[in-house]
Amino acid sequence: MTKQNELYDIVINGGRVMDPESGLDAVRNVGVKDGQIAIITEEALDGNETIDAAGHVVAPGFIDGHSHSANDAFGVKKGILDGRTTQMDLEAGAWPVDVWYDRLEGRAQANYGASVGHLPIRDVVFSDITTTTGNLFLEMWKSKSQWSVHQASPEELEQILELIEQGIRQGGLGVGTPIGYATSGLTAYEVNQAWRLAGKHGLFATVHGRFSSLSLPTEGILGTLEAIASANMHGAGILVHHYQAQVLSAVEDVARMVDQARESGVKVLLEMYPYTFGSSVMMADYLHPENYQNNMGHTYGDITLVKTMQPLTKETYEEEVKKEPGATILFEHCTEKDMVKAMAWPSVCLGSDAVPYIDGEGSKDAEGGMTVPYGCPDDEAHGHPRNAGTYAKVFRYVREQKVMPLMTAVAKSSYLLCKFMEECGVPQMAAKGRMQVGADADITIFDSDTITDNSTRENGSLASSGIPHVIVNGVPVVKDSKIVEGVYPGKPIRRPVTEV
Ligand SMILES: [Zn+2]
Incomplete structure (x- = not known):
């Protein structure tokens, strides 16, 4: 036959x-x-x-290495309808890693995975917080443990590193350290030592860069360089998430620099999502007015509170950041022109940065995850459009604006991240x-x-x-x-x- x-x-x-x-x-x-x-x-x-x-x-099938919705059934569904057959949270990561994976066993519509979450581990070391979902990153905004601002003592750092290595032994895909959320707590040394462990196990680190800015001394490019250097010196790969939101108009300079580094054997991959505004939480370091206004040239009115869909003012910012530091917000960052340049650069991969949807009441799904239930009607699920539209939007730009050949967009949606992860310990x-x-x-x-x-x-x-x-x-x-x-x-x- x-x-x-x-x-x-x-x-x-x-x-x-x-x-x-x-x-x-x-x-x-x-x-x-x-x-x-x-x-x-x-x-x-x-x-x-x-x-x-x-x-x-x-x-x-499209591969999304940046989904904070990877263990949220409603978010996964929206991702699948956008063509994403694999949805991983490599940025925030999981903690505890085994809890995160166990929760999805036999009940995931898409392939799933996560890195070891460095920031959740800080919270665990500094406080008595626990989780039943393994999605601790999404649950710790209300934590009083100072995970974002406290600098670890030598003893605490030892514990943090111990737990990171435990997460790697539990099957975590790399070490996720979104430095941008803890710029005054995470020393360069702590980051470096965490990523040494990624290198030791032949893995990769991922980063949300330390700076989101165009101007010295906190230029976004410096945060990117910190990440590349810190990972590379220990032999770890480095995935740089939504780099356009950090480097803004330097998107082409940074992409060129990274291509040059790859030619010298550095394992580095840049990622972007095709929007000029991001989604985050009210208390994020980089949205503190001193940072956001000085570094990125935006004002309070460029931040939208998702539960009301209203722009903030100085007064409402100050009130809300105290009341609900973990409230979901949208914020403007790069220009459309720079976003398209990052999108079209051949070696830059896509990642949605999907954040779980919320409804007006902030209700939870059946398993206690911080999101809406699987069957939630669309008009009741609020969140950033990237959660549902990232990949299809890029293909729309390919058609309407001829920003790149179709094959390049297919590679950015799937193959580029695969190749990187293969090189970095995920056969x-x-x-x-x-x-x-x-x-x-x-x-x-x-x-x-x-x-x-x-x-x-x-x-x-x-x-x-x-x-x-x-x-x-x-x-x-x-x-x-x-x-x-x-x-x-x-x-x-x-x-x-x-x-x-
Ligand atoms: Zn991020």
Whole structure:
């Protein structure tokens, strides 16, 4: 029996198959069997289930290394509808790592993973805070432990490093240190020693840079350089999250510098999301007026409180930051022109930075996560449009503004982060980000003529469209543009567990 006569689980017929690694860009039929891509051919194939992909792109499932919604079912659903088959929180990270992974076992619609959360570990060392979700980063804004401003004593630093290493032994994917949230608590030495552990285990660190600014002495580029140097000196890779929000108009200089560093063998990857405003919490260091206004040239009115969708004033800022330091806000950062430059730079990958949606009451989902329930109506779920629209928006820019070739956008959505993670101690990623025989069948099928984001500043949860089929490990999770409820094919992206 020839391979062509085999019966596949799913056959995807007549789509434009795009593989960023090999450069394949041609009309092919794809056979999926046992969760993997079993054949890519011009011959006709038989399958139990057939998807007609004529006129559509058949791409590797999109890989999001920056989702704080990775263990929030509603957020994951919105990500899947945006084509994201793997959703990981590499920036904030998990703590405890095993709790985070255990919570998702058998109930994840997309593949999931997380780094070891350095800031949550600080909170644990400085206080008696606990969590049932492993999403401690999202729960600790109300903590009184001073995790963001307290400088660790030598004994405390020892404990922090001990727990980071424990997280690595529990399968954490790297060390996530969003320095930008703790600029007056985290010394360069503490960061350096934390990342030494990433290097020791052959892994990578991730950073939200120390500075978000155009001007000396707190230039965003310096925060980026701190991160690259600190990781590289210990042999760790470094993923720089949403770099456009830190370096602003220096996006091209920094991207050029990073390309040069890669040529010298430095393992570094820049990431961006395609918006000129971010989402954060009221108490974030970089939004303190002294920082935000002096460094980024914005005022109180450029910060919007999400629960009311009203811009702040000096008075409301001062009142709210005391009352609810963890309140979700939107804030302006770079210009549209700089955002597009960062988006189009070939070696910069995408990451949504999805933050869990909230409703007016700040209610929690069934498992106590800080977000809305899975079935929440869109008009009741508030949050940044990037949560739902990041990937489709980039493909809309490819179509409308011809900012880059389609293949470049496919690579940014999938392959670039895979390659980086493979280089940095996560061999599992070698089977992702590719339309190749033997790769995991994580597949996103979209129409390059219609794919678009629909989420807006006013309604951040409207799902993307033009992505009729999404497959995770060989199982359809989006069919005919609708989410398939009750299927959980997502698998953990995790390092070997050597400590339980
Ligand atoms: Zn961040």
